Amino acid sequence: MKASDAWPHPSRRHILSAAGATFAAATIPRWASAAARDPRLVVVVLRGALDGLSAVAPIGDPGYADLHGALALRWDGPHPALRLGDFFGLNPAMVNFARLYGARQALVVHAAATNYRERSHFDGQDVLESGMPGPGQVDSGWLNRAVAALPAGDRVGGARALAVGATAPLVIRGSAPILGWAPSGLAAPTDDLVARLMDLYNHSDPALAKALQAGLDADRLANRQGMDALKPGGDVALLMRKAAEGAARLMAVDDGPRVGALAFDGWDTHANEGGATGRLAQLLGGLDGAFAAFESELGPRWNDTIVVAITEFGRTARINGTVGTDHGTGTVAFLAGGALAGGRVVADWPGLRVADLYEQRDLKPTTDLRAVLKGVLAEHLGLSAEVLARAVFPDTLGVAPMKGLVAA
Amino acid sequence: MTAAEGAWTLAFNRFGLGARPGAAIRSGDPRQALLAELSAEGGARIDRADLPSTPKILQAVYDDDWRRKLERDRQDAARLALLGMPAPSVAALLPPSPLDAAPPAASMMNEPRPAQQFFRVEAQARLEQACSAPIGFVERLTAFWSNHFCVSVAKSDVCRAAAGAFEREAIRPHVLGRFADMLRAVEQHPAMLNFLDNAQSIGPNSIAGHNNRAGLNENLARETLELHTMGVGSGYTQADVTQLAYIITGWTIVGRDGKLGEPGAFAFNANAHEPLAATVRGRLYVEDGVAQGEAALADLAREPATANHIATKLVRHFVADAPDPALVARLAKTFRDSDGDLGALARALAADEAAWRAPAAKVRNPWELTVAAYRAFGRSPSDAGPALSALDLLGMPLWQPGGPNGYSDDSVAAWASPEGMKTRVELAARFAGQIKDAPRPTALLEDVLGPSASAATREAVARAETREQAYALLILSPEFQRR
Numbered sequence: 001m002k003a004s005d006a007w008p009h010p011s012r013r014h015i016l017s018a019a020g021a022t023f024a025a026a027t028i029p030r031w032a033s034a035a036a037r038d039p040r041l042v043v044v045v046l047r048g049a050l051d052g053l054s055a056v057a058p059i060g061d062p063g064y065a066d067l068h069g070a071l072a073l074r075w076d077g078p079h080p081a082l083r084l085g086d087f088f089g090l091n092p093a094m095v096n097f098a099r100l101y102g103a104r105q106a107l108v109v110h111a112a113a114t115n116y117r118e119r120s121h122f123d124g125q126d127v128l129e130s131g132m133p134g135p136g137q138v139d140s141g142w143l144n145r146a147v148a149a150l151p152a153g154d155r156v157g158g159a160r161a162l163a164v165g166a167t168a169p170l171v172i173r174g175s176a177p178i179l180g181w182a183p184s185g186l187a188a189p190t191d192d193l194v195a196r197l198m199d200l201y202n203h204s205d206p207a208l209a210k211a212l213q214a215g216l217d218a219d220r221l222a223n224r225q226g227m228d229a230l231k232p233g234g235d236v237a238l239l240m241r242k243a244a245e246g247a248a249r250l251m252a253v254d255d256g257p258r259v260g261a262l263a264f265d266g267w268d269t270h271a272n273e274g275g276a277t278g279r280l281a282q283l284l285g286g287l288d289g290a291f292a293a294f295e296s297e298l299g300p301r302w303n304d305t306i307v308v309a310i311t312e313f314g315r316t317a318r319i320n321g322t323v324g325t326d327h328g329t330g331t332v333a334f335l336a337g338g339a340l341a342g343g344r345v346v347a348d349w350p351g352l353r354v355a356d357l358y359e360q361r362d363l364k365p366t367t368d369l370r371a372v373l374k375g376v377l378a379e380h381l382g383l384s385a386e387v388l389a390r391a392v393f394p395d396t397l398g399v400a401p402m403k404g405l406v407a408a
Numbered sequence: 409m410t411a412a413e414g415a416w417t418l419a420f421n422r423f424g425l426g427a428r429p430g431a432a433i434r435s436g437d438p439r440q441a442l443l444a445e446l447s448a449e450g451g452a453r454i455d456r457a458d459l460p461s462t463p464k465i466l467q468a469v470y471d472d473d474w475r476r477k478l479e480r481d482r483q484d485a486a487r488l489a490l491l492g493m494p495a496p497s498v499a500a501l502l503p504p505s506p507l508d509a510a511p512p513a514a515s516m517m518n519e520p521r522p523a524q525q526f527f528r529v530e531a532q533a534r535l536e537q538a539c540s541a542p543i544g545f546v547e548r549l550t551a552f553w554s555n556h557f558c559v560s561v562a563k564s565d566v567c568r569a570a571a572g573a574f575e576r577e578a579i580r581p582h583v584l585g586r587f588a589d590m591l592r593a594v595e596q597h598p599a600m601l602n603f604l605d606n607a608q609s610i611g612p613n614s615i616a617g618h619n620n621r622a623g624l625n626e627n628l629a630r631e632t633l634e635l636h637t638m639g640v641g642s643g644y645t646q647a648d649v650t651q652l653a654y655i656i657t658g659w660t661i662v663g664r665d666g667k668l669g670e671p672g673a674f675a676f677n678a679n680a681h682e683p684l685a686a687t688v689r690g691r692l693y694v695e696d697g698v699a700q701g702e703a704a705l706a707d708l709a710r711e712p713a714t715a716n717h718i719a720t721k722l723v724r725h726f727v728a729d730a731p732d733p734a735l736v737a738r739l740a741k742t743f744r745d746s747d748g749d750l751g752a753l754a755r756a757l758a759a760d761e762a763a764w765r766a767p768a769a770k771v772r773n774p775w776e777l778t779v780a781a782y783r784a785f786g787r788s789p790s791d792a793g794p795a796l797s798a799l800d801l802l803g804m805p806l807w808q809p810g811g812p813n814g815y816s817d818d819s820v821a822a823w824a825s826p827e828g829m830k831t832r833v834e835l836a837a838r839f840a841g842q843i844k845d846a847p848r849p850t851a852l853l854e855d856v857l858g859p860s861a862s863a864a865t866r867e868a869v870a871r872a873e874t875r876e877q878a879y880a881l882l883i884l885s886p887e888f889q890r891r
Contacts, residue, residue: 047874048873048874049873120870121871121873121874122848122849122874125874125875167841167842167843167876192873192877193877193881194833196877197833197881200868200885201886203864204865205886205889207820207824208824208829208886208889211826211828212826212830212833215828215829216830218826218830263874265874265877266873268871268873270871
């Protein structure tokens with residue numbers, strides 16, 4: 001691997017390091033030397049498949065603007081992308097992430113995916129969260145197995161892991177004990193569920209559609225009167241921030257959880273996805289607020305923290321007929337935290353010419369997301385490659401943990 | 409979709425409480441499966457040794473009331489003593505307790521009341537029975553009859569404590585038996601006698617009446633004619649109501665003192681009974697104690713208006729908001745010809761082509777929806793709490809209808825209201841969010857909706873962005889909501 005902030009040719013594969021920081025394969029992990037370290041690790045699962053090309057746009061790729069059409073981010077215009085170097089632009093809704101990136105406390109992995117190559121959300125989430133080679137194989141997640149694999153007496157393993165939400169995300173379920181917490185309102189139906197249901201009713205049951213619409217209208221009226229604060233379809237960004245704030249406060253406590261998992265829904269943007277503004281931008285703004293909440297609520301612990309946001313797969317490189325994108329393959333992962341060697345976009349960029357695309361439609365995955373996750377677990381929590389390949393991500397001896405993600 | 413496959417969906421949804429995972433049950437003829445459930449041993453009964461009889465339940469309620477009264481008296485006396493005033497001799501004022509009432513602790517005032525505890529245990533038993541039924545036709549019939557002869561737990565502690573026992577004792581044994589037997593069991597059950605005030609009704613010419621203790625209450629007599637048998641506007645008069653009320657004076661509940669029998673049981677109190685002949689619907693009933701009222705009820709059960717009333721309600725509940733008159737007429741004839749054999753009536757409904765032909769236009773009521781949701785995921789709740797809250801929010805609190813006419817489950821408009829639909833969405837999202845270890849959504853859809861699922865519903869479930877969202881959409885799909 002090598003790093004550069006230049007972009008010689010869009011078809012040539014390359015590792016990008018937008019902030020210009022080179023990182024060596026031989027980085028000495030901090031955990032190896034500092035016994036006093038007390039690491040925190042948070043995994044945020046973005047369910048629904050995040051469009052990586054609208055979140056972190058390869059504006060420097062000559063194929064991008066055409067493929068992503070109305071959704072494409074730009075350097076100019078009323079809502080310019082936030083620069084992550086000369087090639088990639090961050091969605092303008094993510095100002096906090098951009099700030100952390102500038103402070104080398106955030107990084108993006110692009111053109112990444114798990115080994116899953118079909119396009120079912122449920123199976124994709126199964127693989128993403130279970131860490132197993134295929135869907136539906138276990139009911140435990142890689143994060144829980146990682147905690148369970150830590151040696152007895154370890155600070156991380158000694159505290160219960162935190163599951164945020166009405167049900168624990170699969171990634172954190174398993175034999176290691178977990179603590180559950182949910183901000184009120186999280187279980188309320190999302191705008192997205194209601195929109196899908198209204199579609200279904202409009203198509204096959206106009207009477208139910210009419211009744212539900214009337215009920216929702218009454219509800220909105222009540223909301224305007226300030227009668228109900230956290231109601232269905234309530235402010236999705238607020239819910240994300242609340243979940244992150246609560247989780248961070250619990251994890252900031254001396255004897256609190258060291259590992260946590262959250263899941264945010266709503267990323268399945270088949271129609272009217274929006275680009276620099278609109279639905280996806282609102283969601284990304286919510287995620288951005290969650291990163292900021294972790295940073296502020298963890299206080300000094302932020303320096304020992306890594307927050308990883310991952311999604312089951314990406315979306316089509318080309319926009320569809322309803323100004324959205326359909327299920328795809330390669331996408332981004334966001335990492336933030338004071339423990340990171342950040343300020344970089346890590347990518348072996350595949351290019352966006354038709355021949356470069358996976359099955360001529362999706363961003364081709366060139367980085368195994370599991371290598372990234374294994375890298376974090378190895379350098380941040382101190383798990384050996386052998387344990388990672390056997391217990392945490394079974395059958396992944398061929399997927400080496402990515403090195404240099406954690407600051408030396 | 410073949411006719412047989414569509415019929416299976418109807419069997420589960422229109423006649424039952426929804427499919428449970430495991431497609432094996434869809435083999436064979438769905439009509440035969442319904443008939444088989446009707447003839448299964450035990451019928452609608454709940455056989456559980458841990459559920460006490462009504463007298464035992466009411467004795468616990470009486471005892472609790474008594475302890476609380478003693479505790480209040482004790483506290484009053486203590487307060488008086490604090491003020492330096494002489495305490496009245498409480499013990500001397502009160503009749504001796506039949507039980508050895510232990511001195512109650514102050515904390516007991518905060519314990520859950522026995523009435524609420526019985527309610528929860530009975531609710532749990534009803535939920536379990538509904539969730540475990542093969543198809544649920546018998547449980548649907550039970551709910552229909554329980555609603556036809558409803559009591560409300562909002563009336564009193566007696567009703568709250570005994571509502572479940574009322575259903576077990578007065579409704580379930582007769583769901584596949586004779587209407588006349590159910591009618592008598594209902595009108596003599598302590599819960600009903602309390603709910604419609606007959607326990608206090610006193611004949612003016614009875615011994616108690618001469619003592620001027622109280623008077624006639626015609627509430628139960630009116631609802632017996634208006635709701636339980638003939639139906640409103642079917643030809644009975646105010647005189648019939650009053651005469652029937654006289655006839656059933658003295659039908660009461662044994663009090664805590666046990667003077668009339670076992671405390672909490674039904675009793676005929678001759679001292680409160682109007683000791684005269686009476687005429688109802690032109691038929692003369694000579695004074696004959698409790699048998700006078702029983703004879704009047706038996707005749708009301710055979711009124712042609714009763715057959716029409718029952719047949720109309722049954723078709724409206726199971727088949728369509730606007731009942732097909734020909735189907736109603738056929739079922740009313742079955743009712744009359746069989747002398748009110750409710751098993752024969754249920755078989756006639758299940759065998760009638762018209763009951764299968766009607767489109768699935770009705771909306772599941774909250775009870776059916778809640779149970780169907782649990783069944784779809786192969787669950788039976790270990791705690792009735794969430795289901796009971798769901799029923800409250802959806803406007804159908806268990807055993808607590810707004811009036812003696814029961815829940816208005818006659819129309820789509822009642823349940824698919826704007827607020828109702830919004831609440832269904834909220835509850836489905838919450839329910840789906842708590843599901844663990846369920847099958848893949850698309851597989852579950854096959855199991856639960858089978859071939860009746862529309863392409864649009866299949867697509868919505870398959871494309872949902874999370875399992876939770878897929879489960880919520882499955883529950884909220886028109887095919888799951890309607891029957």
